[in-house]
Amino acid sequence: MKHRAPNINFDEVISDSLSLSEFNLVELPLKRRVFIIFIFLALIIAGIFCVRVVAMAGFSGHDYLERAQGNIHQGIPLIAPRGTIIDRSGIPISKNQLVFAAFLDTGRMIRMGEDTAVLDAANSILGIDEIKMLDLIQSTGPESIADIILANDVTREQALAIESLGLKSLNIEESYKRDQSNPAYAHLIGYVGLVSGSDLRDNDDLVLNDYIGRMGLEMQYDDLLRGINGQVTIFRNSIGEIEEIRRTREPIQGEDLKTTIDAELQEFFYTRMVQALLSLGRTSGTGIAINPQNGEVLALFSLPSFDANHLSDYLDQDTLPLFNRAVSGVYNPGSTIKPLHAAAALQEGVVSPETQIYSAGYIEIPNPYNPSAASRFVDWKAHGWVDVHSALARSSNVYFYVVGGGFQEQIGLGIERLNKYWRKFGLDEITGIDIPGEAVGFLPAPDEKEERTGSIWRIGDTYNVSIGQGDLAITPLRLITAVSAIANDGVAYVPHVRAVSEKEVLLDISDMASALTDVRRGMLDAVAKDYGTANMLNTIPMVIGAKTGSAQVADKTKTNALITAYASRDANTPPEIAILILVEDAREGSLNTVPVAKDVLQWYYDNRVNTQFDEENEEKE
Numbered sequence: 001m002k003h004r005a006p007n008i009n010f011d012e013v014i015s016d017s018l019s020l021s022e023f024n025l026v027e028l029p030l031k032r033r034v035f036i037i038f039i040f041l042a043l044i045i046a047g048i049f050c051v052r053v054v055a056m057a058g059f060s061g062h063d064y065l066e067r068a069q070g071n072i073h074q075g076i077p078l079i080a081p082r083g084t085i086i087d088r089s090g091i092p093i094s095k096n097q098l099v100f101a102a103f104l105d106t107g108r109m110i111r112m113g114e115d116t117a118v119l120d121a122a123n124s125i126l127g128i129d130e131i132k133m134l135d136l137i138q139s140t141g142p143e144s145i146a147d148i149i150l151a152n153d154v155t156r157e158q159a160l161a162i163e164s165l166g167l168k169s170l171n172i173e174e175s176y177k178r179d180q181s182n183p184a185y186a187h188l189i190g191y192v193g194l195v196s197g198s199d200l201r202d203n204d205d206l207v208l209n210d211y212i213g214r215m216g217l218e219m220q221y222d223d224l225l226r227g228i229n230g231q232v233t234i235f236r237n238s239i240g241e242i243e244e245i246r247r248t249r250e251p252i253q254g255e256d257l258k259t260t261i262d263a264e265l266q267e268f269f270y271t272r273m274v275q276a277l278l279s280l281g282r283t284s285g286t287g288i289a290i291n292p293q294n295g296e297v298l299a300l301f302s303l304p305s306f307d308a309n310h311l312s313d314y315l316d317q318d319t320l321p322l323f324n325r326a327v328s329g330v331y332n333p334g335s336t337i338k339p340l341h342a343a344a345a346l347q348e349g350v351v352s353p354e355t356q357i358y359s360a361g362y363i364e365i366p367n368p369y370n371p372s373a374a375s376r377f378v379d380w381k382a383h384g385w386v387d388v389h390s391a392l393a394r395s396s397n398v399y400f401y402v403v404g405g406g407f408q409e410q411i412g413l414g415i416e417r418l419n420k421y422w423r424k425f426g427l428d429e430i431t432g433i434d435i436p437g438e439a440v441g442f443l444p445a446p447d448e449k450e451e452r453t454g455s456i457w458r459i460g461d462t463y464n465v466s467i468g469q470g471d472l473a474i475t476p477l478r479l480i481t482a483v484s485a486i487a488n489d490g491v492a493y494v495p496h497v498r499a500v501s502e503k504e505v506l507l508d509i510s511d512m513a514s515a516l517t518d519v520r521r522g523m524l525d526a527v528a529k530d531y532g533t534a535n536m537l538n539t540i541p542m543v544i545g546a547k548t549g550s551a552q553v554a555d556k557t558k559t560n561a562l563i564t565a566y567a568s569r570d571a572n573t574p575p576e577i578a579i580l581i582l583v584e585d586a587r588e589g590s591l592n593t594v595p596v597a598k599d600v601l602q603w604y605y606d607n608r609v610n611t612q613f614d615e616e617n618e619e620k621e
Helices: 010-018 032-059 061-070 106-112 115-124 130-140 156-164 183-189 197-202 216-220 263-280 308-314 334-348 388-394 397-405 414-424 446-453 459-466 476-487 510-528 535-539 594-620
Strands: 074-078 092-094 096-105 147-154 170-178 192-194 211-213 230-236 242-249 285-290 297-303 357-359 362-365 375-378 384-386 491-493 505-508 543-553 558-568 577-583
Touching: 074 170, 092 183, 096 106, 096 156, 106 115, 115 130, 130 147, 147 156, 147 170, 156 170, 183 216, 183 263, 183 297, 211 216, 263 285, 263 297, 263 577, 263 594, 285 476, 285 594, 334 388, 334 397, 334 414, 334 476, 334 510, 334 543, 334 558, 357 397, 362 397, 375 397, 375 459, 384 388, 388 397, 388 510, 397 414, 397 459, 414 459, 476 491, 476 505, 476 510, 476 558, 476 577, 510 535, 510 543, 535 543, 535 594, 543 594, 558 594, 577 594
Parallel strands: none
Antiparallel strands: 074 230, 096 147, 096 170, 192 211, 230 242, 285 297, 285 577, 357 384, 362 375, 491 505, 543 558, 558 577
């Protein structure tokens, strides 16, 4: 019998060889510590998982539910209507108009392939060309914000045309727009505009397509006027089909803002000023009316004005229609500064009420640059001998040259004391009116002039600022508050437009009571005396004090005309209205402002003072 040789597998041989004692490795059991560490790590991971599940399902469950629903539901913000701005009698001066708004869901537009149809609809129905449309989408950031507003003033016909297209990504919803068309209130109320990216970053309460105040009261009281936005939700099923559209949160309108403005006075004052400028062939000026007893602003406007619904039409105009001249303009006050200087001179004892100064129509002083030719400072006419009362009534320049800078034996205030009283009247500070953009005036001084120009301060500089010329410049608003202090026994209140129950003292110069009495007499004489520069106002049956002024500007090539005036019902009652009128580049100086002041004060008497008298008499009967 033959024996078959056994088959030897190479792998088995290698395996058996490795099992020999000299190649064998000793197997050791894992230490207990390894199992403990493993179990501990497993428990930590399990604990983290459990906490995360609880947090997602419990504490943050609502948020995640909203996110999930947001993937299939579209929320469109309903911008809350702004509160109404009303005048002192409740007359609306800025309100809302119901309109339609066109919203675009950019993400859905892309998913549904409706981009071409949307572009065609925007162009043919809304008048938005393709370039503007694409810029709007890109600037909005469609990767983070899906819903953008294409138009916020869609007509009913446009809305029906869009809805008839059946586009899933283009929707129409009721909205509103601010009525900003009345130019009489443009600078006072301001306007609203769509929020910008910086607005959204700075204010969490704002949403895309929201509106925010950009100027005037709309800006000052934006938080009050802006309401709480609502929401319209478009519910879709799992495949994106719209199942329901409903309001899930109603918008809450903003609060109303009651103001101190007299709407009828504002509109009359504005219209009369426009007529005056048209007759003069001029475009620019401003008008202010306040109540000296409490600082309430009764009227305030700037010309030229603008239609806030078409702002782009005014951006490049040389006349600066968007500039609020009443609170932001800085002007030479001209002779309207003389009552302040008269009060300072009397208070300092530089002159007494009886002191007379002779006006030959000019004064001359040596010219430091040309000794052979004297420097002449002219009056607008020769007035003869004048005291403080007639100097104010006649607006004598020579009198105020002398009391301001001195002449011959008569010592003047000098620039240091003039500066002291400018600051005492607060001319270097803002009034704090609740309208944005208030500017501050400029008070010249010797050191400042030398540093700025390299030239020393001369007596001629003092003469110029003594009559409101030179480098002295203040805002119309600051000037009218100073006049109010003179009219109201030395106390002026912070001018304000919002109706408030309390008044805040802005200026108290009641320590100058005696001097102010004489100044008021001079301003009353400007109206009551035949020689007064505001004698035209004498026909109005009220007690009126006034001061006219003309300021040469632009290297004496133009003249700004001004008048300030205040009025009381009779000699025993305090003034209840003070007005300021300024016409830029007037043809005949102050003569261009007095007729406007007359008509405004006559209107106030006819429609406010006389009407109240009639009502009081009816109550007595």
